[in-house]
Amino acid sequence: MIEQGSQAEIVRQSLKKRYRKERRFRMYGRVAIAVALASLLLLFVDIIGKGYTGFIKTTITLDVTLDGEAMYLDDPTDKDQMSMADFQAPIIASLQGYFPQATERSDVRQLSRLVGSYAGNQIKDLLVDNPGLLGSTQTLEFLVHDTVSVYVKHAGDEAYSVRLSDQQKGWVDELVEKGVIDTGFNDVLFSRGDSREPTNAGIxxxxxxxxxxxxxxxxxxxxxxxxxxxxxxxxxxxxxxxxxxxxxxxxxxxxxxxxxxxxxxxxxxxxxxxxxxxxxxxxxxxxxxxxxxxxxxxxxxxxxxxxxxxxxxxxxxxxxxxxxxxxxxxxxxxxxxxxxxxxxxxxxxxxxxxxxxxxxxxxxxxxxxxxxxxxxxxxxxxxxxxxxxxxxxxxxxxxxxxxxxxxxxxxxxxxxxxxxxxxxx
The missing domain is CATH 1.10.3720.10 (MetI-like)
Structure with a gap:
């Protein structure tokens, strides 16, 4: 009788030991799944945190006077004149309307860097399609420069504005307050190919x-x-x-x-x-x-x-x-x-x-x-x-x-x- 009791005790201890192992094994499995899900969640949070701003574009809306004298352009149908014309001049003149004190050459250079480098081509294409618009005033929307876009999308965070001068930051803040610079869905991302400038690049x-x-x-x-x-x-x-x-x-x-x-x-x-x-x-x-x-x-x-x-x-x-x-x-x-x-x-x-x-x-x-x-x-x-x-x-x-x-x-x-x-x- 004593021997049977000892055998039963051995079996009970063995079962307890086996059940403990099973519980540990299940716990290890749950921990592994939790670690995997946490890693996946961390990855998605990191990607979305960095990438959601890629679906946002920053634009600037200006009343641009297509002044032929400022652009050195008399006839938009003349290919030679169109190749030599200065299409950035009307954009800079429109920006100077908001900042009349920006008359020095250095100020003009900094103003021109608020707008993307393809803004001039946008005016050129407009005049190629509609030569009669020369001399008129048009309300046009341009993509801003990529440094301005990053600064605006990150709400003026200093970590994202190292390539902007203090003067440019002040101008951008003022234009944002006036609603001249605004953000919206980045349709450019899904409508264009690659580009050397981030604001014009698409997939x-x-x-x-x-x-x-x-x-x-x-x-x-x-x-x-x-x-x-x-x-x-x-x-x-x-x-x-x-x-x-x-x-x-x-x-x-x-x-x-x-x-x-x-x-x-x-x-x-x-x-x-x-x-x-x-x-x-x-x-x-x-x-x-x-x-x-x-x-x-x-x-x-x-x-x-x-x-x-x-x-x-x-x-x-x-x-x-x-x-x-x-x-x-x-x-x-x-x-x-x-x-x-x-x-x-x-x-x-x-x-x-x-x-x-x-x-x-x-x-x-x-x-x-x-x-x-x-x-x-x-x-x-x-x-x-x-x-x-x-x-x-x-x-x-x-x-x-x-x-x-x-x-x-x-x-x-x-x-x-x-x-x-x-x-x-």
Whole structure:
């Protein structure tokens, strides 16, 4: 009886010890999840804190007199006069209307730096489209200089005004109080390509470049990947060659992406002589990188189709090809699409392989075709983040937010397709 009691006590102690371990294990899991969520939250807070101002533009509205004498312009239709005219003069004259004491050359120079460098081009384009406006007074809205924009968006914080003189700060504060300088949604960010000046820079060119590149990637990677998966899973004989191919497909899925960039540089540009920095080459490189992911996910989807489907189709007299094309592939298609979308989302965020094929170039124009010079969103973010100007750092964080929105949307679409189309057996 004593021995049985001691055995029971040993069992109870063992159970208590095991339960304590289980509680600790659950606690470690909760702590790990909490740390991961806190890190993710910290990352998002940092990105949003730096990037929300990238969605804000700062403008200055002025009554500008298009004085031909001040601009040294008599005929807006004369290209020679237009190339030599001073289109900044009317803007400076309008600003001097608010600060009549600014008559010295140094004051005029500081006034001119309140407005973006493209303001003169805006007046030039206006006169090219409407030559009859010469001599009239127009109310025009200009983008301010990037230093002024950063100063206004951060409410005069001294940490963001190191490149403004005290006199310029006073002028800006006065213009803000009068409502001449105002802020609003930065539509420029989504309507223009890159620029040397942050206030004029946009991501439309990068978005179009990413779109064109993803189209090429999808058109090549999806049919090739699905076809390879179907062959390997349904038709390929089980021999050493097939095993060798399967092992290498799994290995390729773990190869660093920059290796695919080197392959694209050597093959498509070096061997075939294709142009650099075009969506076609970028799409080919990303297609090579995405293929292993699509093949592996497609094979897993094909394996999930029950053997009874194949047996029933064959029992009805269907051939092997008919079984695969009419029954197996349609039932496996939701899984194939899910894996392909996840692979495309991964390709959308890639930078390293595209740097090697020249898609890091400074591209101002929005690409209009698959062979136009272009860049992509991750590379555009990389270029802006490499710049020292605060305005570009804000744009880089805003670009990250846009890129994350695209990637989250693609992953959400993959989850929705899986839930909507999957079959339970």
């Amino acid at each position: 439309l060119g990068a978005i179009m470049g990413s779109l064109l590149t993803m189209i090429v990637t999808l058109v090549i990677a999806f049919p090739v990947g699905v076809s390879a998966a179907v062959y390997l899973e349904e038709f390929a004989p089980q021999n050493r060659l097939t095993d060798f191919i399967e092992v290498n497909i799994n290995n390729l899925a773990a190869v660093p992406s920059i290796i695919f960039g080197l392959l694209g540089l050597a093959m498509f540009i070096g061997l075939f002589g294709m142009p650099r920095s075009v969506p076609v080459v970028g799409g080919l490189v990303l297609a090579l990188m995405t293929l292993p992911t699509i093949i592996i996910s497609s094979r897993a989807a094909i394996k999930s189709v029950p053997p009874s489907i194949r047996e029933a189709a064959m029992g009805m007299g269907a051939s092997k090809m008919q079984v695969v094309l009419h029954h197996v592939v349609p039932l496996a298609m939701p899984g194939m699409m899910t894996g392909s979308i996840i692979g495309m989302a991964q390709a959308l965020g890639e930078t390293a392989p595209l740097l090697l094929i020249g898609m890091v170039a400074f591209i101002v124009e929005v690409p209009d075709g698959f062979f136009s010079s272009a860049t992509v969103l991750p590379v555009q973010i990389y270029l802006w983040a490499s710049s020292a100007e605060q305005g570009f750092i804000e744009l880089a964080s805003a670009g990250i937010m846009v890129l994350l929105a695209f990637m989250i949307s693609m992953n959400a679409l993959a989850i929705w397709l899986r839930k909507r189309l999957e079959r339970r057996w």
